[in-house]
Amino acid sequence: MHSTLSQSNGLQPLVLDGSQGEGGGQILRTGLALSMVTGRPLRIERIRAGRAKPGLMRQHLACVQAAVQVSGGQAEGAELGSQSLQFTPGAVQAGDYTFRIAGAGSCLLVLQTVLPALMLADGASRVQLAGGTHNPMAPPFDFLQRAYAPLLARLGVGLELALERRGFYPAGGGLLHAQITPATKALAPFDLLERGAPLAAWGEALAPGLARSVAARELEELGRRLGWTQEAGQLRTPGVRQHEGPGNAVMATLEYAQVTEVFCQFGERGLSAETVARKLAEEVRAYERSTAATGPHLADQWMLPLALAVWRTGQEARYTASELTDHTRTNAAVISAGLPVRVTTEPRDDGAILVRVFPQ
Incomplete structure (x- = not known):
């Protein structure tokens, strides 16, 4: 990869406001990733200011510590509850x-x-x-x-x-x-504008440590709402591994020629199995009504790796999204601040949103 430089090499620090947009941990994670790949020191203030418990929590500290380890970097302010962080990357190994x-x-x-x-x-x-x-x-x-x-x-x-x-x-x-x-x-950026032909679709219920009836009720409701059946292999209960659970998640996987989407809903105390399955079915139906290649979460997650490919090659790439969340918009702003690329979004006539990533 490109030689990773330190602040002494004259690179301008990447300065981020952790309260911008949705104000969560993604700003920190994307900022750390961009700092490591560009060599720019990162300074972030007001970390997770948009959350009920602002500042670094254990999972965010784990991200900082992982970045330090991978890049041989240094971090100041890496403490529980800290709302400011200075990260200086070294050479990624x-x-x-x-x-x-x-x-x-x-x-x-x-x-x-x-x-x-x-x-x-x-x-x-x-x-x-x-x-x-x-x-x-x-x-x-x-x-x-x-x-x-x-x-x-x-x-x-x-x-x-x-x-x-x-x-x-x-x-x-x-x-x-x-x-x-x-x-x-070199990374090969590509356009992802359509899903392609449908290939397969199925749901699965994970409920280790819980009564078997929980998964059965979830799958029954999911099948009723989406027209999926056990006989067609569309309703599945994966095996439990040792020491798993307790926990509950219901997932739907939609496989197309150009993209696969995965949607997930989690069970929680006080929420009926039928309600969990209904929420998942609504998520699937919303995606199926759209013509976009990516759903709301994949549209968010795909943006950074694609931006890196655009940066490294100087070639524009595009994709379509069914929905842009606040999380996605915030991610776009952080990426545009940390890389010499621009991310723009515009609605299409068919209701999908076109996301363009191109070099500045």
């Missing part, structure tokens, strides 16, 4: 890493913090992650494996994910492994 989060904080968000740097490194990396794998505040493992990793492969980046044990809120305890193989040639 490919290698073997282990990152753990106590409790159910999402270890997948830690992976997404260091993935941009490792996918541009000079060799393959293996990362073991422990913590939450199915957390309501983060994309679940299945989303990264089925929806996100295949798009990275089209850029030229290998991301192989293996799940050893699921970790649900509030206990956590999940374990997964990631193999990251950088592109052998």
Whole structure:
């Protein structure tokens, strides 16, 4: 990858306001990722000012510590509750890493913090992650494996994910492994404007440590609302691994020729199994009514790796989104601040939103 420089080499710091837009942890994670890939020091103030408990929590500290480890960097203000952080990256090193989060904080968000740097490194990396794998505040493992990793492969980046044990809120305890193989040639940005032909669709209910009737009721309701059946293999109950749970998640996977989407809803105390399934069905139906390639979460997650490819090649790329969340708009602003690219969005006549990423 490009030589990573320090502040003494004259690079202007990337200065971010953690209260901008949706004011959450994504500003920190994207800022750390951009700092590592560009070599620009990062200064962020008012971290997570938009949250009920502002400042760094354990899962955010884990992201900072992972960035320090991967880049040989330094961090000031990396303490619980801190609302300001100064991060100075060193040279990113490919290698073997282990990152753990106590409790159910999402270890997948830690992976997404260091993935941009490792996918541009000079060799393959293996990362073991422990913590939450199915957390309501983060994309679940299945989303990264089925929806996100295949798009990275089209850029030229290998991301192989293996799940050893699921970790649900509030206990956590999940374990997964990631193999990251950088592109052998320049990243290859591409347009993702259509889904292509539908190939497969199915739902699955995860309910380790809970009564079997919970998953059965969820799948029955999901099948009723979406027209999916057990006989067609569209309603599934994956096996439970040792030491999983308790926890509950219901997921829907929609496979198309150009893209795969994964939607997820989580059970919680006081919420009926039927309500969880209904919310998931509504999410699926909203995506199916749209003509866009990406749903609201994939539209958000896809933006940074695509922007990196645009930056490295100088070639514009576009994709369509069914919806732009505040999270996505904030991510676009941070990316535009940290890279010499612009991200613009405009509604199309068919209701989809066109996202353009192009060099400045």
